[in-house]
Amino acid sequence: MKDKITLGLGLLTLLGVAAGLYFALTSPPDANQKDLVRIMYLHVPSAWTSYIAYFGTMVFSLVYLVGKNRKFDRLAYSSAELGVLMTILTLFGGSLWARPTWGTYWVWEPRLTTTAIGLLIYIGYFIVRGLIEDPHRRARVAAVIGIAGTLYIPVNYMSVYWWRSIHQTPTIQLLGKTHIAADPTMILALSIMTVAFTVMYLYLLRVRATVAARVEAREDRLLEAELQERRA
Amino acid sequence: MKQAWIIALKDLRLEGRSKDILTTTVFFSALVVLIMGFALGPDTTRLRESAPGVLWAALAFASILAAQRAFGSEQESGALESLLMYPGGHEWVFVGKLLANYLLMLVLAAVTLVTASLIYDLHYTHLPYLILTVLLGVLGFSIVSVFYAAITVNLRAKESLLPVLMFPICIPVVIGAVSATRVLTQNGMMDELYSWLQLLAGFDVISLLVATLLFPHALEN
Numbered sequence: 001m002k003d004k005i006t007l008g009l010g011l012l013t014l015l016g017v018a019a020g021l022y023f024a025l026t027s028p029p030d031a032n033q034k035d036l037v038r039i040m041y042l043h044v045p046s047a048w049t050s051y052i053a054y055f056g057t058m059v060f061s062l063v064y065l066v067g068k069n070r071k072f073d074r075l076a077y078s079s080a081e082l083g084v085l086m087t088i089l090t091l092f093g094g095s096l097w098a099r100p101t102w103g104t105y106w107v108w109e110p111r112l113t114t115t116a117i118g119l120l121i122y123i124g125y126f127i128v129r130g131l132i133e134d135p136h137r138r139a140r141v142a143a144v145i146g147i148a149g150t151l152y153i154p155v156n157y158m159s160v161y162w163w164r165s166i167h168q169t170p171t172i173q174l175l176g177k178t179h180i181a182a183d184p185t186m187i188l189a190l191s192i193m194t195v196a197f198t199v200m201y202l203y204l205l206r207v208r209a210t211v212a213a214r215v216e217a218r219e220d221r222l223l224e225a226e227l228q229e230r231r232a
Numbered sequence: 233m234k235q236a237w238i239i240a241l242k243d244l245r246l247e248g249r250s251k252d253i254l255t256t257t258v259f260f261s262a263l264v265v266l267i268m269g270f271a272l273g274p275d276t277t278r279l280r281e282s283a284p285g286v287l288w289a290a291l292a293f294a295s296i297l298a299a300q301r302a303f304g305s306e307q308e309s310g311a312l313e314s315l316l317m318y319p320g321g322h323e324w325v326f327v328g329k330l331l332a333n334y335l336l337m338l339v340l341a342a343v344t345l346v347t348a349s350l351i352y353d354l355h356y357t358h359l360p361y362l363i364l365t366v367l368l369g370v371l372g373f374s375i376v377s378v379f380y381a382a383i384t385v386n387l388r389a390k391e392s393l394l395p396v397l398m399f400p401i402c403i404p405v406v407i408g409a410v411s412a413t414r415v416l417t418q419n420g421m422m423d424e425l426y427s428w429l430q431l432l433a434g435f436d437v438i439s440l441l442v443a444t445l446l447f448p449h450a451l452e453n
Contacts, residue, residue: 065449110407114403117400117403118400120396120399120400121400121401124393124396124397124400127393127396128383128384128387128393128397131387131388131389131393132387140449141383141450143449144383144446144449144450145383145397147442147446148379148401148439148442148443148446149400149401151401151438151439151442152400152401152403152404155403155404
């Protein structure tokens with residue numbers, strides 16, 4: 001692979017996940033949840049990465065609307081795909097954890113409901129992409145939906161603060177006074193995993209965008225060949 | 233701003249002559265209120281508890297019908313391109329369409345509110361706050377639905393696509409408006425009411441800004 005940055009990001013991801021898994025599996029079990037708490041080391045990073053991915057879609061969509069460079073449309077939908085993947089992982093890990101803890105895979109609770117709705121927004125994004133054939137128009141409309149959809153992400157993040165319910169508030173609070181309520185090894189494991197997932201997002205984004213660029217190039221070539229054939 | 237008024241007046245005059253939107257949406261939302269009443273059964277306490285949810289669900293569904301007509305008349309007669317060629321930014325087309333849709337939706341909301349209150353036997357503690365909740369909530373629906381109607385107007389399967397795109401974004405409005413209405417019909421905890429009204433107002437301001445800025449990109453051909 002000629003692209004050294006992508007390769008480097010891939011190796012970093014491997015290292016990070018390996019180190020994160022080591023600490024995640026060796027950290028002490030939680031006082032109340034015992035070993036079940038280890039699901040958190042994958043659940044929280046995937047939720048975090050889904051936020052980054054949706055935010056990435058918004059930024060790339062904005063850049064696309066300003067410059068109309070197709071590269072940013074590819075990055076935007078690659079990022080949205082990763083966001084959908086990470087949201088599904090988040091919901092999956094969450095339900096596995098919820099079954100023994102809350103006694104059910106799913107409750108109609110604000111955090112869960114808003115996360116599921118976030119998924120619907122981006123599924124709508126891909127439905128619309130599939131309905132428009134002209135690539136420039138598709139990129140433009142998708143960018144508009146991508147930006148409008150991101151509006152919704154703060155609602156999801158704030159849902160645990162706005163509606164006090166069964167879902168716990170974040171282990172590490174990002175807003176206001178920093179407050180950490182856990183064993184240092186647990187925080188270490190969670191931090192390493194979160195960083196590793198963030199690097200993985202960048203790695204997968206680059207790989208996916210490269211693939212998308214090749215698919216588009218092939219489509220253009222086929223179109224060109226067809227035109228040549230008709231002229232001949 | 234003048235362009236926006238002209239477009240809004242044009243749409244309202246059209247509606248005044250045909251009464252397409254109001255007859256269909258009023259009838260539709262009354263049906264939703266009735267069907268939910270049958271589905272929930274004759275227990276009056278339960279009916280009263282679910283009434284805020286039913287009321288806003290009916291308004292959300294009806295707003296889809298109204299939004300599909302927002303660009304429908306131009307689309308059918310092929311006048312959308314001409315509308316976009318008029319001088320002045322496309323933002324004003326959005327604001328004009330939004331104004332017309334908002335006023336119609338307010339009439340619809342008033343009728344639905346009265347019907348639902350009679351059928352579900354609701355009593356309100358603070359009428360001015362109820363009016364404020366309706367003004368803010370309906371504005372949220374209008375902004376989102378007119379914006380997505382503009383995106384979907386030229387797409388295949390637009391009738392089914394509009395709700396798919398619009399409902400997820402509308403969730404904060406539904407949550408805020410239902411909770412505020414519940415406070416007003418039941419416990420009257422004013423602190424809680426203020427935070428829901430803030431959520432509604434915040435959503436309206438941000439989505440209005442974003443929608444107005446993005447609208448020219450959504451519609452240009």
